[in-house]
Amino acid sequence: MQSYEEVFEIxxxxxxxxxxxxxxxxxxxxxSPRVIGWALNSSLGNKKIPAHRVVNRHGILTGKIHFAxxxxxxxxxxxxxxxxxxxxxxxxxxxxxxxxxxxx
DNA sequence: CCACTGACGCGTA
DNA sequence: ATACGCGCCAGTG
Numbered sequence: 001m002q003s004y005e006e007v008f009e010i011x012x013x014x015x016x017x018x019x020x021x022x023x024x025x026x027x028x029x030x031x032s033p034r035v036i037g038w039a040l041n042s043s044l045g046n047k048k049i050p051a052h053r054v055v056n057r058h059g060i061l062t063g064k065i066h067f068a069x070x071x072x073x074x075x076x077x078x079x080x081x082x083x084x085x086x087x088x089x090x091x092x093x094x095x096x097x098x099x100x101x102x103x104x
Numbered sequence: 105c106c107a108c109t110g111a112c113g114c115g116t117a
Numbered sequence: 118a119t120a121c122g123c124g125c126c127a128g129t130g
Contacts, residue, residue: 037111
């Protein structure tokens with residue numbers, strides 16, 4: 001299956017200053033949220049893939065530990081205009097981007 | 105070649 | 118309210 005490829009395509013569509021979730025992408029692709037995490041893990045190194053814009057359903061930067069440094073992910077997100085409070089995105093739902101929007 | 109592991113989320117007890 | 122199990126793909130030992 002090209003599940004990973006599908007995930008990459010979606011993640012690349014996430015606009016700057018926006019974030020998405022594992023569950024939303026998984027639902028859109030019709031797969032399990034786990035696959036999203038695994039795919040993103042593989043995506044690390046692919047500069048074309050903004051893996052830092054994907055967080056869990058609580059808006060928490062669960063994947064930050066996979067970056068070069070624990071603060072890197074938060075740093076990038078803040079750099080894109082987001083506000084992080086205690087590893088959690090503030091006004092998360094206001095910055096939430098749903099894959100369904102890519103249909104538009 | 106077989107088995108384990110790794111960025112999650114939801115339903116059920 | 119908290120705890121546990123299942124779903125799912127690819128890479129590595």
